[in-house]
Amino acid sequence: MLVLVALLCLLFYARLPGRLPTEADYRAVSERIQAELRPGDAVLLFPWWTERARLYLPPEVPVYGYFGSNRDDLMAHPRIWVLGQPRLPRADEAAFLEAFLPGRAATGEPLQAGNLTLTRYANGRYRPHRFVASREYARARVYLESQDGSKRPCPFDGKAHRCPGPPHLYVAPEWHEIQYEPRYCLWMHPPGGAERLVAEFDGVPGGMGLRLEGGLTSEVTFSRPHLSNVHLGVDDAKSGERLLDVVVPQGVPGVQKAERQLPPGEPRTVKIWTRADSPDLRHLCLDVFALGAPGEGS
Amino acid sequence: MLGRAPTREERRIAWALWALAFIALFLTERSVGFVRDEGIYFAASESYASWWKLLFQAPGRALTDAGIVRAFDVNHEHPALMKQLYGWSYLLFHQGLGWLRPATALRLPALAMGALVPALTFLLGSALHGRAAGLFAALAFLLVPRHSFNAELAAFDMPVAAMWLLVVYAFWRAMEDHRWGVWCGVAFGLAIATKHNALFLPFVLLPFALWRAWKESEATPAAREGVWRFVALFAAVALLYGLLFVALGPSGFQKRFLWLSPHVLLFVGLAVGALWLLRELYRASEPTARALIPVAAMAAFGPVIFYLHWPYLWHHPVDRVAWYLSFHATHEHYAWFYLGELLRAPPFPLTYVVVKTALTVPTSLFVPMVLGWLTVVGRALLSLPARTREWVSRPSTTEALVAVNAVASILIISHPRVPHFGGVKHWLPSMPFLAILAGMAVTRGCAALVERLRAHRPTLPFAAVAAPVFALLMAPALIGLVRVMPYGTAFYSELAGGLPGAASLGMQRQFWSSHVTSVLPWINQHAKPGARVYLHEVTGYSFQDYQQNGMLRADLRLVWSPFEADIVAYQYHQEFREHEFNTWQAFGTRTPVTGLYLDETPQIVVYQRP
Numbered sequence: 034m035l036v037l038v039a040l041l042c043l044l045f046y047a048r049l050p051g052r053l054p055t056e057a058d059y060r061a062v063s064e065r066i067q068a069e070l071r072p073g074d075a076v077l078l079f080p081w082w083t084e085r086a087r088l089y090l091p092p093e094v095p096v097y098g099y100f101g102s103n104r105d106d107l108m109a110h111p112r113i114w115v116l117g118q119p120r121l122p123r124a125d126e127a128a129f130l131e132a133f134l135p136g137r138a139a140t141g142e143p144l145q146a147g148n149l150t151l152t153r154y155a156n157g158r159y160r161p162h163r164f165v166a167s168r169e170y171a172r173a174r175v176y177l178e179s180q181d182g183s184k185r186p187c188p189f190d191g192k193a194h195r196c197p198g199p200p201h202l203y204v205a206p207e208w209h210e211i212q213y214e215p216r217y218c219l220w221m222h223p224p225g226g227a228e229r230l231v232a233e234f235d236g237v238p239g240g241m242g243l244r245l246e247g248g249l250t251s252e253v254t255f256s257r258p259h260l261s262n263v264h265l266g267v268d269d270a271k272s273g274e275r276l277l278d279v280v281v282p283q284g285v286p287g288v289q290k291a292e293r294q295l296p297p298g299e300p301r302t303v304k305i306w307t308r309a310d311s312p313d314l315r316h317l318c319l320d321v322f323a324l325g326a327p328g329e330g331s
Numbered sequence: 332m333l334g335r336a337p338t339r340e341e342r343r344i345a346w347a348l349w350a351l352a353f354i355a356l357f358l359t360e361r362s363v364g365f366v367r368d369e370g371i372y373f374a375a376s377e378s379y380a381s382w383w384k385l386l387f388q389a390p391g392r393a394l395t396d397a398g399i400v401r402a403f404d405v406n407h408e409h410p411a412l413m414k415q416l417y418g419w420s421y422l423l424f425h426q427g428l429g430w431l432r433p434a435t436a437l438r439l440p441a442l443a444m445g446a447l448v449p450a451l452t453f454l455l456g457s458a459l460h461g462r463a464a465g466l467f468a469a470l471a472f473l474l475v476p477r478h479s480f481n482a483e484l485a486a487f488d489m490p491v492a493a494m495w496l497l498v499v500y501a502f503w504r505a506m507e508d509h510r511w512g513v514w515c516g517v518a519f520g521l522a523i524a525t526k527h528n529a530l531f532l533p534f535v536l537l538p539f540a541l542w543r544a545w546k547e548s549e550a551t552p553a554a555r556e557g558v559w560r561f562v563a564l565f566a567a568v569a570l571l572y573g574l575l576f577v578a579l580g581p582s583g584f585q586k587r588f589l590w591l592s593p594h595v596l597l598f599v600g601l602a603v604g605a606l607w608l609l610r611e612l613y614r615a616s617e618p619t620a621r622a623l624i625p626v627a628a629m630a631a632f633g634p635v636i637f638y639l640h641w642p643y644l645w646h647h648p649v650d651r652v653a654w655y656l657s658f659h660a661t662h663e664h665y666a667w668f669y670l671g672e673l674l675r676a677p678p679f680p681l682t683y684v685v686v687k688t689a690l691t692v693p694t695s696l697f698v699p700m701v702l703g704w705l706t707v708v709g710r711a712l713l714s715l716p717a718r719t720r721e722w723v724s725r726p727s728t729t730e731a732l733v734a735v736n737a738v739a740s741i742l743i744i745s746h747p748r749v750p751h752f753g754g755v756k757h758w759l760p761s762m763p764f765l766a767i768l769a770g771m772a773v774t775r776g777c778a779a780l781v782e783r784l785r786a787h788r789p790t791l792p793f794a795a796v797a798a799p800v801f802a803l804l805m806a807p808a809l810i811g812l813v814r815v816m817p818y819g820t821a822f823y824s825e826l827a828g829g830l831p832g833a834a835s836l837g838m839q840r841q842f843w844s845s846h847v848t849s850v851l852p853w854i855n856q857h858a859k860p861g862a863r864v865y866l867h868e869v870t871g872y873s874f875q876d877y878q879q880n881g882m883l884r885a886d887l888r889l890v891w892s893p894f895e896a897d898i899v900a901y902q903y904h905q906e907f908r909e910h911e912f913n914t915w916q917a918f919g920t921r922t923p924v925t926g927l928y929l930d931e932t933p934q935i936v937v938y939q940r941p
Binding site for chain 2: 034035036038039040041042043045046049052053054080082083084085087088090092095096099100118121122123124125207208209210213215250251252255
């Protein structure tokens, strides 16, 4: 039995180099993507950790590969290129496809470049993004709002809306990690107490799904169990109606989401706000979207 | 035979193994990066060495508490034995003779200690099951990539594994030779002066000593009485210490632990009483006394050697030992990725240590380890009921000693409240014993095969079968070792599916920051003069060490965040993803320029400000 185990181990090492891609494989894949790239395309890595691909892929194409990315809807992308390495040990392509395939269909000819496979998919989970707060942030009106309604403005300095108070009180889009996922989102650290940090946006279209997504970044979720929950929401600026709100509970990782259908009509002004009892380490990053229906425009 | 002395040939092989291991470690050490802990240990070692110089130049100043604290305050979380050896080696081989670069001089004693493991493993394995088993055990231990990696470091994990083995070896020899009982006490003192793991040794060895004493005194009433007296003495002292603790309370117990106090009196009483009892016992039954000498020696020499070796304790022994023990009893937990879950705080999975071992020891060595251990345990269990007793031979005391030590450290670290970071290094002391059991299993298998083959070829030598089988079992480990070194903390076994398989399983990719050496040549080549470099996870000490050892350009400046940096080398850790995304933010790009990708798994990712 021991001899058999040893032989199997030797076989493993004999086969391993033959399962790995070469630089030429990566270059071939990159050329194909470059040639057929369309705006809105994205690359999804399988297995999720095979990020060496970033060295070779065209820098303009977003590359997704994080722990959990198999299940990502990638709603912003009508087409997804799956760059796979199914021959890697424990790659488990079946499990990947089970998570990835629903709502998606392969299109075009797949490319096999050595041990790399490149398959293009039409993303049935795509939703047209008519409004994205993190994209529109420069034209937002940002202020700190007390309970009595008084406001302290956070003037825009060309990069961020900086508020009076500690240096982390500002609004700007940034890359952050929420539960392993890289997200380009609005940094909106709540000021603490009853005061709210508010960003007002005009022109949010009606008849769309209004969606709020936010979470605490990095390891902050776990570091201080005594810290308070973070409240965030979206209000209609004119009527004061609460359109959306979610709570990001302390100690619960990941993105908290809420969505509702806005009635058709004129574009409206919304107030995106954050609040937390504790002013410490509430490293909140969020985004608000106005989304079309799934599959629309794909 | 229990506790037999090695033959001349065994001694020669043991020395050869030591030399072979030392040379192999010495020749490969240069490629291994400085792990986070080494940065502070290097600094501490140099600081302690400076104190020894001061001791010769101005002893009056050196021996004051202020003089001692100035040198020994750095890294007083760990005892000083190894760091003093590192420091002396640095003084001699780097500063004095100029033969070695600073890091190699500092690491030299660690290499010597690491090389001791295969030598001692061979001696114990050979005595247990023959030279072939010992040889297999010795080589198998060092071929485990994570063991080789740890043996290269000026840290304490491999030295304490060597010390643990040395204490057990001395304890085992003491059963036949009372002088080894004394050496066992000395070795125990040195072991606890190496790392706190060794504090558990008495709990592992005491049952064996008592069992042996009980068996040896069976036929001699005077000896049995002596055993009882010996046990009573220890029990009484323990009880009195307990009473003192209850009566004075924890802080009172600590405050009143003075040179002239009941605490010290009890210790002296224990030492003198044990010596007197053992002398009496020796007259009644030599074997019984031999079984208990290591216990007394550990109790007496352990604390004394621990105190004497560490100047930091000389003026305030009790307070500082209390702090030291409390530090380790309440050690913080670091995040650790395990089977797709980021472990941050206890309770940790009970199976963690076993699973991690299975996934990091080359499978062709792990399977015989498990087989060897199960065989001993199976024989022990089957020898209990009368119905099955005849089927098996009951494990010898030596086999039991090896089997218990093979799981002792594993069981201690398996406790769900014990910190679980650090890969396999915290239960390294178990591994030589598992290697011995593997050697037993493999040689038994070879012997069975030889017996069958001899039906056709009666003159077939054992080596003709054992040599190719050994080679076959060790070859995958050697291939794995060559493929992964010097990036030892990244190694995963065939059972895991290698590094790619482990990445898909959601295992910790690497830790301790030493893999950064893979990208230092690129940084040296591409960084502009005076560039600001952020080496994620690399300590300031290590940054300086890389420059001092000629591995990183001297003009490069250390910064502490991507936002201040021109070049970032990010270490892939699941809990540190934010650092890479901060780099995207700071540099405005998500495209790295180079990196270390071991079998495709990202380990180090380098970004350059456009």
